[in-house]
Amino acid sequence: MRKEILFRAIGQIDGDLIEEAGQKKSVKKRGWIRYAALAASLVLLVGIARLTDQKLTPDRAKGPSDVQPGGMQDDEIRAGETQVEETQIAETESQNQIEKRPVLDFTMLFDGMGFQGIMAYEMPELGNPWNETDEIETLPVIENHSIYAVSDSRNIRIEKERYDEMLSWTSEVATFFGMEDIKPEEKREYVSISNGEIEIRVDGDMQMRIHFLNEVSFPKEYHATNSATREETYELAEYLIGEYKELFQMKNPQIAIADGDYSFDAVRNCNEIRIYDKGDTAVETLLNYHFEYVKFWISNEGEMSYMDINRRDRTPVLGEYEIISVEEATKLLADGRFDTTYHESEFPGLEYVRDVELVYYMSFIDDYKPYYRFWVEVPAKKRENDLNTYVAYYVPAVETAYLEITFN
Amino acid sequence: MKDEEIIGLYWDRNQKAIPATDAKYGKLLNQIAYRILYNSQDAEECVNDTYLNTWNCIPPQKPTYFQAFLGAITRNLSIDRYKEQHAKKRIPSELTLLLSELEEVLPAQSDVHREIEEKEIAAHISTFLRNLDLEKRMIFIRRYWYCEEIKQIAEEFGYSESKIKTSLFRIRAKLKAYLEKEGVWI
Structure with missing residues (x-):
């Protein structure tokens, strides 16, 4: 792998450069930080009258002193500076509001390989239960306290209550697979159990992976390979629910099927099956779809090697935020106020938008925030074999008054 | 302890060399391995293997930049382990990025x-x-x-x-x- 060779080569650069770079760098205190904070508070003043339901954990609320400077645009900073003297009185009031509802840094932290795109002949179905007619008014922004947000493994400490929960979940699933006599392995950041055929592991953020070392085949009447139609995949999903529903703890399990995408050489991948719980409201359903779901990893040959069960925390909530409409988000997209991992060519224009969905971007390290994800056909990426590439462009879904953002 | 002194311990085949290396560079090496592997147990094992490799390399080697020398070993061991784990599925890690x-x-x-x-x-x-x-x-x-x-x-x-x-x-x-x-x- 060429990039790996490059990574290893960087490992062998001159030692003096490495030691030089390893020296502690003192943080630059830039003069505009306080203005940035103040500008943020001024922006918030506009929204005071509209503050409604606030579900907030007080210790996570950012006061003006610790608003991050990074995302403020230059002209916003200048706007803050010009108004400083005129708004001393308003500042105190606005600080109180900021403590209740923080301005959020929506600058995206992307993780993953390459750019985020789907290769297909036509824009595939995505499986997201959200619908533009759902009329979602507010959505929570949720803190990510997964272990992956911690950079030094020596600092990982899972609270006892959570660890007990992990143990009990592991043993419950182990019992389902007839492994009740096997003792789980209790590691600092995860619990696991194995009988040599099935491995179960639960991480501190309540994500479970069940690894079938002997891949699971399905009864002949089900079509599980990459040539399965959506209907056939749906039937398979119903079978899987029947087989494993005891593990899901869902009141009303729903099937979401994402069409399989294509590889560079036009090999179609399997449709993806996700099971989630239908909530009483559209918001609840959307949250279930992103935070508590089951996903099956089925090979193109139709055998299952993994099952992931997600029970991610939805607390603490950093705030409930008003959501903009698709129409407003589309205007922002047209104005270039989007984020994307694709930088090879310019945004091709609204006429190339092929789909939009309301999503939580499930970063390993960043808090969970709602975005509109536009899938845009990029003509520059069209391949000789007629495969199109649909690239993800993200527009923050919360009211812009609460955003602090730098677009990548 | 200065790097030259730690390297001196390796040359003397003094077993205090490893705890001395760990005290000075253990945290840094662990961080590097963890960012690549995202698993504390694997990271610790790579760091321990780094010490073992260092013990086997010094002597005859006498690294001028000890931190760089150790870090390069940890990186390579971590990448090897990452590759083993990626044979089937992608796992989240800073290295992926x-x-x-x-x-x-x-x-x-x-x-x-x-x-x-x-x-x-x-x-x-x-x-x-x-x-x-x-x-x-x-x-x-x-x-x-x-x-x-x-x-x-x-x-x-x-x-x-x-x-x-x-x-x-x-x-x-x-x-x-x-x-x-x-x-x-x-």
């Missing part, structure tokens, strides 16, 4: 290309880095040698994450152009 960023640096292939050794590529990269200003050089090495997260680099340098990302993007583009100019094919 780092590799995808470095993809941009890969020089275009040409008919007159020649494959060269990692060490030769490293020498080219060192030369390139010496021609950058100090801050850019540090940011690049923090990201791709120490495997630090962008957030962490941004905090330490007092910049926004976006600025660090932009800066890295530009350095990567320059490095790519430089390697192509030098006829390096990877």
Whole structure:
């Protein structure tokens, strides 16, 4: 792998450069930080009258002193500076509001390989239960306290209550697979159990992976390979629910099927099956779809090697935020106020938008925030074999008054 | 304890060498391994293997830059382990991100290309880095040698994450152009 060779080569650069770079760098205190904070508070003043339901954990609320400077645009900073003297009185009031509802840094932290795109002949179905007619008014922004947000493994400490929960979940699933006599392995950041055929592991953020070392085949009447139609995949999903529903703890399990995408050489991948719980409201359903779901990893040959069960925390909530409409988000997209991992060519224009969905971007390290994800056909990426590439462009879904953002 | 003293312990075959190395560099090495592997047990094992390799290498070696010497071993051991774990499925790790960023640096292939050794590529990269200003050089090495997260680099340098990302993007583009100019094919 060429990039790996490059990574290893960087490992062998001159030692003096490495030691030089390893020296502690003192943080630059830039003069505009306080203005940035103040500008943020001024922006918030506009929204005071509209503050409604606030579900907030007080210790996570950012006061003006610790608003991050990074995302403020230059002209916003200048706007803050010009108004400083005129708004001393308003500042105190606005600080109180900021403590209740923080301005959020929506600058995206992307993780993953390459750019985020789907290769297909036509824009595939995505499986997201959200619908533009759902009329979602507010959505929570949720803190990510997964272990992956911690950079030094020596600092990982899972609270006892959570660890007990992990143990009990592991043993419950182990019992389902007839492994009740096997003792789980209790590691600092995860619990696991194995009988040599099935491995179960639960991480501190309540994500479970069940690894079938002997891949699971399905009864002949089900079509599980990459040539399965959506209907056939749906039937398979119903079978899987029947087989494993005891593990899901869902009141009303729903099937979401994402069409399989294509590889560079036009090999179609399997449709993806996700099971989630239908909530009483559209918001609840959307949250279930992103935070508590089951996903099956089925090979193109139709055998299952993994099952992931997600029970991610939805607390603490950093705030409930008003959501903009698709129409407003589309205007922002047209104005270039989007984020994307694709930088090879310019945004091709609204006429190339092929789909939009309301999503939580499930970063390993960043808090969970709602975005509109536009899938845009990029003509520059069209391949000789007629495969199109649909690239993800993200527009923050919360009211812009609460955003602090730098677009990548 | 100074590096020369620790290296002296290895030369004397004194078993205190390893705890002394761990006391001074254990945390750093653990961080590097963890960012690549995202698993504390694997990270600790790689760090322990680093000490074992170091014990086997010194003597006869006498590294001038001990931290770089240790870190390079940890990185390579961690990458090997990462590859083993990736044989089937992708696991989340800072390395996944780092590799995808470095993809941009890969020089275009040409008919007159020649494959060269990692060490030769490293020498080219060192030369390139010496021609950058100090801050850019540090940011690049923090990201791709120490495997630090962008957030962490941004905090330490007092910049926004976006600025660090932009800066890295530009350095990567320059490095790519430089390697192509030098006829390096990877």
